[in-house]
Amino acid sequence: MTRAVAVVVAFVVGSLVAGLLVPGCGGNEEKAPPATPPSAPPSPAVTASAPGPGADGRVDPANLPKGWSLVAWPADTKVAVFAEVSPAPPGADGTGAAKPSDEPPRGPAAERPTRVLDNPNAQGAPLTLLVERYQRDWLRVALPVRPNGTTGWIHARDVRLAATPFAVTVDRVRHELTVYRDGRVAKVYPVGIGTGATPTPNGRFYLAQLLRPGNPNGPWGPYAFGLSGFSDVVTSFNGGEGIIGLHGTNQPERVGTDVSMGCIRLRNEDITELADLLPVGTPVTIT
Numbered sequence: 001m002t003r004a005v006a007v008v009v010a011f012v013v014g015s016l017v018a019g020l021l022v023p024g025c026g027g028n029e030e031k032a033p034p035a036t037p038p039s040a041p042p043s044p045a046v047t048a049s050a051p052g053p054g055a056d057g058r059v060d061p062a063n064l065p066k067g068w069s070l071v072a073w074p075a076d077t078k079v080a081v082f083a084e085v086s087p088a089p090p091g092a093d094g095t096g097a098a099k100p101s102d103e104p105p106r107g108p109a110a111e112r113p114t115r116v117l118d119n120p121n122a123q124g125a126p127l128t129l130l131v132e133r134y135q136r137d138w139l140r141v142a143l144p145v146r147p148n149g150t151t152g153w154i155h156a157r158d159v160r161l162a163a164t165p166f167a168v169t170v171d172r173v174r175h176e177l178t179v180y181r182d183g184r185v186a187k188v189y190p191v192g193i194g195t196g197a198t199p200t201p202n203g204r205f206y207l208a209q210l211l212r213p214g215n216p217n218g219p220w221g222p223y224a225f226g227l228s229g230f231s232d233v234v235t236s237f238n239g240g241e242g243i244i245g246l247h248g249t250n251q252p253e254r255v256g257t258d259v260s261m262g263c264i265r266l267r268n269e270d271i272t273e274l275a276d277l278l279p280v281g282t283p284v285t286i287t
Contacts, residue, residue, distance in 0.1 A: 059163050061134045067183025070131035071281030072159035080113035081152035100151045104138035125209035128280050144208050144228035148201055164279050170264055170286040172200060175256045192255045192265035198233055200262050205229040207282045221248015221268040223275040231262040247271060
């Protein structure tokens with residue numbers, strides 16, 4: 001029998017912004033101000049389309065409604081990852097590259113973890129994992145580690161589960177960010193992206209944390225999401241690992257251009273709207 005999970009739209013905040021590719025990607029070069037949680041973290045209501053959650057407000061994780069995704073939060077300060085798989089490095093032809101298995105690990109692979117993730121994460125935010133596959137007592141999850149696209153399996157007993165009806169796509173050619181709800185387009189926003197020398201990476205990621213910079217009129221604007229992905233060319237920045245961010249700006253006239261060090265830049269009113277709407281764990285596909 002499959003377990004039902006509560007429909008939760010979570011709003012998770014971290015304590016640091018140093019690891020994001022800012023201020024260089026946000027506008028003016030200035031020292032990182034402290035980040036704090038929003039004063040009143042919103043919890044948007046979830047309205048599912050058919051088949052939707054049952055009368056008790058719960059969904060079956062093995063049979064999610066169209067357009068929904070499963071999100072996991074570790075129940076403890078550590079979570080063990082098994083049978084980790086990383087994609088071929090950028091520029092490789094992919095020949096012989098390992099691919100994630102749809103079957104959970106067995107034998108020795110199910111006994112020896114390939115890594116252990118800390119909760120909270122290195123930025124001080126609660127660890128969030130996007131579930132790619134739900135199978136029996138195991139979950140295959142996207143990992144917020146280098147290289148981008150790395151996945152692994154975790155025990156379902158080690159996490160709490162929630163579901164979100166939201167998804168985001170970023171079209172780098174059109175400079176557009178599209179929000180989907182229940183698999184349907186909800187709204188489209190203009191964005192700035194990375195330059196040719198410091199491009200925004202493509203791939204499937206998720207919103208891993210939400211930060212509120214100390215200066216809402218500064219280069220990051222009032223809010224900054226940290227994604228689960230990293231720059232392919234910047235391996236360290238401002239004391240961090242070159243995490244790709246999605247944030248506001250103090251140069252709104254440059255939204256819609258190739259301008260950042262890899263982050264995705266929005267107008268301040270737009271990032272504020274997204275911070276009120278999107279839960280941490282929302283999948284983000286960049287093409």
